[in-house]
Amino acid sequence: MSSLFEYTLRLGDDSLILGHRLSEWCGHGPVLEEDIAMTNIALDLVGQATSLLNYAGEVEGKERDGDSLAFLRFDREYKNLLLVEQPNGDFAITMVRQFLFDAYRKPLFERMQNSKDTMLASIAEKSLKETRYHLKHSSEWVIRMGDGTEESNRRAQEAVNTLWRYTSELFIIDELESKMADQGISPNLMEIEDDWKKTVDAVFKEATLTIPKNNWKQSGGRNGMHSEHLGYILTELQYMQRAYPNMKW
Amino acid sequence: MNELSIDKLKSRFQEKIDNDIKIEPNDWMPDDYRQTLIRQISQHAHSEIVGMLPEGNWITRAPNLRRKAVLLAKVQDEAGHGLYLYSAAETLGADREETIDDLHTGKAKYSSIFNYPTLTWADMGAIGWLVDGAAIMNQVPLCRCSYGPYARAMVRVCKEESFHQRQGFEIMSTLANGSPEQKAMAQDALNRFWWPALMMFGPNDAESKHTEQSMRWKIKRNTNDELRQQFIDVTVPQAAMIGLTIPDKDMQFNEDTGNYIHGPINWDEFWEVVKGNGPCNKDRIDVRRRAKENGEWVREAANAYAEKRARRKSA
Numbered sequence: 238m239s240s241l242f243e244y245t246l247r248l249g250d251d252s253l254i255l256g257h258r259l260s261e262w263c264g265h266g267p268v269l270e271e272d273i274a275m276t277n278i279a280l281d282l283v284g285q286a287t288s289l290l291n292y293a294g295e296v297e298g299k300e301r302d303g304d305s306l307a308f309l310r311f312d313r314e315y316k317n318l319l320l321v322e323q324p325n326g327d328f329a330i331t332m333v334r335q336f337l338f339d340a341y342r343k344p345l346f347e348r349m350q351n352s353k354d355t356m357l358a359s360i361a362e363k364s365l366k367e368t369r370y371h372l373k374h375s376s377e378w379v380i381r382m383g384d385g386t387e388e389s390n391r392r393a394q395e396a397v398n399t400l401w402r403y404t405s406e407l408f409i410i411d412e413l414e415s416k417m418a419d420q421g422i423s424p425n426l427m428e429i430e431d432d433w434k435k436t437v438d439a440v441f442k443e444a445t446l447t448i449p450k451n452n453w454k455q456s457g458g459r460n461g462m463h464s465e466h467l468g469y470i471l472t473e474l475q476y477m478q479r480a481y482p483n484m485k486w
Numbered sequence: 487m488n489e490l491s492i493d494k495l496k497s498r499f500q501e502k503i504d505n506d507i508k509i510e511p512n513d514w515m516p517d518d519y520r521q522t523l524i525r526q527i528s529q530h531a532h533s534e535i536v537g538m539l540p541e542g543n544w545i546t547r548a549p550n551l552r553r554k555a556v557l558l559a560k561v562q563d564e565a566g567h568g569l570y571l572y573s574a575a576e577t578l579g580a581d582r583e584e585t586i587d588d589l590h591t592g593k594a595k596y597s598s599i600f601n602y603p604t605l606t607w608a609d610m611g612a613i614g615w616l617v618d619g620a621a622i623m624n625q626v627p628l629c630r631c632s633y634g635p636y637a638r639a640m641v642r643v644c645k646e647e648s649f650h651q652r653q654g655f656e657i658m659s660t661l662a663n664g665s666p667e668q669k670a671m672a673q674d675a676l677n678r679f680w681w682p683a684l685m686m687f688g689p690n691d692a693e694s695k696h697t698e699q700s701m702r703w704k705i706k707r708n709t710n711d712e713l714r715q716q717f718i719d720v721t722v723p724q725a726a727m728i729g730l731t732i733p734d735k736d737m738q739f740n741e742d743t744g745n746y747i748h749g750p751i752n753w754d755e756f757w758e759v760v761k762g763n764g765p766c767n768k769d770r771i772d773v774r775r776r777a778k779e780n781g782e783w784v785r786e787a788a789n790a791y792a793e794k795r796a797r798r799k800s801a
């Protein structure tokens with residue numbers, strides 16, 4: 238399997254699975270404006286997933302397109318981060334999850350604009366505009382919740398405590414990451430981590446939230462070792478393609 | 487204010503209406519006119535919001551990425567329509583949250599079509615094609631409604647509704663031209679949604695209690711039966727074009743008028759659904775109420791934060 242294919246899948250699956258999770262909110266948001274915003278972000282993520290997975294299919298060269306990659310792989314072949322597949326929980330879990338991800342995605346896309354791979358560079362450039370808005374939106378909510386009421390502060394802090402264990406996976410430099418970085422295709426994850434930390438520190442400070450001391454860490458998504466949640470996401474996501482194979486929609 | 491000046495105001499108001507001059511929020515208007523509009527606009531807003539649910543039901547199961555994106559975009563539009571309409575109702579003095587509470591207690595109604603379940607993917611096609619199609623028939627004349635903010639909201643809404651109708655018809659035509667299973671799925675969806683779609687235009691003119699006054703005020707421009715007929719005349723040939731059968735064995739084409747004459751509508755079913763006894767009435771309202779309850783702490787947090795910020799700024 239080519240490294241570029243595998244790397245592009247990672248990016249595409251992050252967008253696909255987080256977009257899926259956010260779209261579960263549609264019609265259930267805490268306020269109408271937020272229903273619109275979350276649907277809009279989900280739409281951006283599905284759009285990114287489409288570009289990335291179509292490109293992954295091209296790179297692979299086995300006549301698989303974005304749809305066959307999105308809908309017809311088996312569980313262990315999905316390479317998204319554990320963070321993005323975590324259940325929506327309450328609005329605090331959803332927005333903290335979004336914030337932790339956006340704060341990583343923005344510096345990633347910023348640097349990926351200079352990728353030696355011109356296709357990834359152009360997808361990054363287009364996605365960066367959206368991601369800037371996503372980060373602004375999720376940061377503002379983290380601050381509002383953290384510095385809002387006693388209840389919202391408690392819920393936001395609980396969300397941070399719940400999700401923190403999934404954040405170190407964002408910055409694991411495995412063989413694939415270092416190979417891609419060496420080739421000038423992917424940015425250096427250590428630099429992204431620095432940026433991420435700065436954003437998280439600044440926003441948490443304003444939100445009066447604290448980083449949990451517990452350093453318990455989870456990883457595995459990048460190698461297809463997921464949480465139990467992914468199977469249920471795929472059950473819904475793949476339902477039509479599995480029940481009615483080889484049809485046009 | 488004395489009797490005479492009220493009469494004067496009333497006649498000046500009707501004169502404006504007769505001359506197609508728009509009524510704006512700060513203009514004098516009879517209380518009945520205001521109440522009729524508030525009822526109609528908030529009912530319309532609720533329909534947009536409740537209408538997100540049957541389609542939202544298929545977003546996570548859409549069959550491919552393109553359909554998923556289009557469906558997300560469509561449902562997002564409906565939320566936007568709800569927002570414009572609640573704002574239009576607010577120009578008449580109707581508080582958004584109170585209006586929404588009326589929906590949750592059952593005091594306010596919404597389009598009965600959304601009380602039917604979406605059972606298969608083809609229902610996304612049937613809803614776009616028939617439900618948004620019927621909504622366009624209802625709403626295009628509303629772009630000329632006498633109340634300015636409502637008319638202007640409808641102009642924006644109608645542009646998007648025609649995209650919704652097209653994407654629905656495209657889903658249906660893809661299915662109708664697909665495998666036997668897909669074609670059966672499309673026909674089944676048409677069978678289930680056809681009659682409820684006809685009911686969207688409301689009771690027959692003879693039974694419709696608000697029509698006459700609304701037409702005099704130019705809130706309404708056409709009667710329920712006229713709009714229903716227009717919808718049928720446009721839709722029947724579309725069904726034929728993609729090889730689907732309208733589930734009405736009594737339907738006849740009138741050579742003289744060029745109209746398709748439909749068979750009897752089951753008005754008992756319509757009134758049952760309006761009363762709250764449709765297959766999904768309870769689910770829809772429960773979901774909306776729960777969204778509001780679960781969101782309460784979020785709205786409180788946003789308000790508390792905004793207040794703190796304002797205080798810090800002034801300090």
Ligand SMILES: [Fe+2]
Nearest residue numbers: 534563564567
């Ligand atoms: Fe709409």
Ligand SMILES: [Fe+2]
Nearest residue numbers: 534567621625
């Ligand atoms: Fe509408």
Ligand SMILES: [Fe+2]
Nearest residue numbers: 564618647650
């Ligand atoms: Fe629509």
